[in-house]
Every structure is written in structure tokens, then in C-alpha cells.
Amino acid sequence: MFQAVVRSRTPVVRFLSPRAGVLLETVRGRKSRTDPKAKSKAGRIKTPSPVDPVEMVVLKERFTEYNLIMRALRMEFKEEMLRKRYEEETGSLAEERAKQESEEHRSLMAWNDAENLRLRKIRELRVQKEAEAAEQRTREEALLRQQEFERYIQEKEMEILQLQEEAKNFITLENLDERIEEALDNPKNYNFAVNKAGKTEKRTMLQ
Amino acid sequence: MVHLSSLLLRKYHGGHVAIRLALGGATNRPFYRIVAAYNKRSRDGKYIEQLGSYDPLPNIYNEKLVSFNFDRIKYWMGCGAHPTKPVAKLLGLAGFFPLHPMTITEAERRIKSEAKTQKEEEEDEEEKQAEQ
Numbered sequence: 058m059f060q061a062v063v064r065s066r067t068p069v070v071r072f073l074s075p076r077a078g079v080l081l082e083t084v085r086g087r088k089s090r091t092d093p094k095a096k097s098k099a100g101r102i103k104t105p106s107p108v109d110p111v112e113m114v115v116l117k118e119r120f121t122e123y124n125l126i127m128r129a130l131r132m133e134f135k136e137e138m139l140r141k142r143y144e145e146e147t148g149s150l151a152e153e154r155a156k157q158e159s160e161e162h163r164s165l166m167a168w169n170d171a172e173n174l175r176l177r178k179i180r181e182l183r184v185q186k187e188a189e190a191a192e193q194r195t196r197e198e199a200l201l202r203q204q205e206f207e208r209y210i211q212e213k214e215m216e217i218l219q220l221q222e223e224a225k226n227f228i229t230l231e232n233l234d235e236r237i238e239e240a241l242d243n244p245k246n247y248n249f250a251v252n253k254a255g256k257t258e259k260r261t262m263l264q
Numbered sequence: 265m266v267h268l269s270s271l272l273l274r275k276y277h278g279g280h281v282a283i284r285l286a287l288g289g290a291t292n293r294p295f296y297r298i299v300a301a302y303n304k305r306s307r308d309g310k311y312i313e314q315l316g317s318y319d320p321l322p323n324i325y326n327e328k329l330v331s332f333n334f335d336r337i338k339y340w341m342g343c344g345a346h347p348t349k350p351v352a353k354l355l356g357l358a359g360f361f362p363l364h365p366m367t368i369t370e371a372e373r374r375i376k377s378e379a380k381t382q383k384e385e386e387e388d389e390e391e392k393q394a395e396q
Contacts, residue, residue, distance in 0.1 A: 134338045
């Protein structure tokens with residue numbers, strides 16, 4: 058009796074299984090199966106509501122008529138729906154529509170093919186141009202590389218010549234004595250002074 | 265989780281389509297939508313199609329406005345939908361269905377009770393006049 062029960066109309070099962078289409082109807086009362094009847098309802102005798110027999114007979118007649126008419130109406134509607142569906146699928150209008158659709162489809166496909174052709178031509182031109190440009194670039198690169206190589210070789214030759222020239226002034230075992238005497242005979246003075254104005258003065262006190 | 269389609273769910277649960285009134289609106293201001301929905305769905309929950317509306321409160325010209333989409337109602341009735349009692353009554357009053365027996369009987373009952381109260385009032389007046 059004092060259990061916590063959801064009183065609102067929103068079913069509890071919704072939170073447990075939201076995907077299920079079926080939702081349990083909620084509890085209507087507060088009492089469980091084992092709770093006893095209330096003291097105020099101890100001597101209550103439930104009687105069915107009074108029914109007027111004449112009215113009931115008339116009502117029953119009316120209901121049978123009503124149900125008959127409803128059944129007939131339902132069949133009519135079903136027939137109409139089926140006829141409509143049949144006509145839609147296999148009617149005269151449907152054939153024309155199908156023809157129009159197929160023609161449209163054909164024209165669209167033709168247009169699509171034309172577009173593809175045009176784009177293919179453009180693409181081929183572009184690809185050609187790109188290939189030519191690539192070839193040009195490779196050729197130029199080859200040229201550059203060759204030039205670089207030649208320049209390199211020339212530089213190396215220059216260096217070799219310079220070395221050869223310098224080799225004439227090298228100090229060898231044979232020149233050693235002569236060179237030493239030469240150096241001792243000509244002392245070189247590398248000292249110099251600098252003025253605040255920036256002028257250099259090479260004259261010094263050395264002999 | 266396998267996501268069953270609505271048709272399979274229907275087959276599994278064995279329900280049928282119902283044309284019924286779904287309540288909306290605000291406090292002390294109801295408003296019904298005439299709706300085709302599966303039988304087991306909640307009253308205001310997901311429906312298949314809305315087929316009209318019904319405003320139970322009369323407007324300034326003392327009219328209660330009802331709307332129906334007869335074409336789609338015919339379709340759903342053809343597909344095997346069951347209308348509920350109030351929807352059947354409304355459609356009967358509209359003329360689309362035959363008049364519901366309960367509308368006729370309730371009208372008769374009302375006329376009878378009004379006649380009875382009128383007779384009682386007349387008898388009371390006669391008594392008062394007799395006393396005077």
C-alpha cells in the first residue's frame with residue numbers, strides 16, 4: 058500500500074527499453090494484490106448499472122444496422138484503394154509516365170556522355186601540355202647539370218694550375234738552406250699602429 | 265542491437281492501426297488531433313499520420329471546430345484501421361459515416377429528461393397555483 062508507484066501516465070518501461078514499440082500500461086491504483094479492502098467499502102455490493110430493456114432492444118437493432126453499414130463502407134474503401142493502386146501501377150497514365158521517364162533517362166544519359174567526352178578532350182589536352190612541360194623541364198635540368206659539371210671541371214683545372222704555380226715557390230729539401238738564409242737576411246716587420254681616426258702607421262721602432 | 269522495422273514490430277506485437285484522438289494543448293485547454301497510430305502506442309506518442317483535428321471548446325461564435333482529411337481516412341479504413349468511439353461519433357455527425365447509435369440514444373435520453381423536467385416544473389406551477 059505504501060509502495061512508491063509512478064502515478065503519472067508516462068510508462069516506466071519507456072526508460073528501460075525505449076526501442077520497444079509496446080509500452081506497459083501504468084498502474085491505476087495505490088494498492089497491491091495483498092492489501093485488504095478499505096473499512097468504508099466493507100459492506101459494498103457492486104450492482105450493474107440499470108438497463109432499459111426497450112431501449113436496449115432498439116439499441117441492439119441500431120447497432121446491427123450500424124455495423125452492417127460500417128462493414129460495407131470498409132469494403133468499399135478497400136476496393137477503392139486497391140483500384141487506385143492498380144491504376145497507378147498499370148494504368149494508361151502510368152504507361153505514359155513510364156515512357157516519359159525512359160525518354161528523359163535516355164536524354165540525360167546522352168547529355169552525360171557528351172559531357173564526359175568534352176571533359177575527356179580537355180583532360181587529354183591538359184595532360185599533353187603537362188607532359189610537354191615535364192619533358193622541357195627534364196631537358197633544362199639535364200642542360201643545367203651538364204653546365205654545372207663543366208663549370209666544376211673548369212674550377213678544378215684552375216685550382217690545379219694555381220697549385221702548379223705555387224709549387225714553384227715551395228720550400229723543398231734542396232731549397233731549404235737557401236731559403237733559410239734568405240729569410241734570415243730579410244726580416245719582415247708585421248707590426249703597425251692604428252690612429253683614432255683610422256689611419257694605419259707602419260713605421261715602428263724595430264730595426 | 266538489431267533494429268527491427270515497424271512492420272516486423274507490428275507482426276511481433278500483433279497490433280492494428282487505430283484512428284483515434286491524441287490529446288494536446290495546455291492545462292484546462294484540451295485540443296485533440298485525429299491521428300492514425302498503432303493500437304499499442306501511447307496516446308500522444310509517435311503516430312503514422314495526422315488525419316485532422318478536433319477542438320472541444322466552443323469558439324466565440326459558439327462553434328466546435330473539427331477537420332478531417334477524408335481521402336487519407338478512406339485509405340486507412342481500406343487498410344484495416346479501427347476508429348475509436350469518439351472518432352466514429354464525430355465522423356457520423358459529419359456525415360462521412362452513418363450516425364452512431366449512441367448519439368441517437370443519447371439525444372433521445374436528453375429529450376426525455378428535458379420533457380420530464382418540464383412536466384415536473386409544470387406540475388409544480390399547477391400545485392403552486394392550486395395552493396394560491
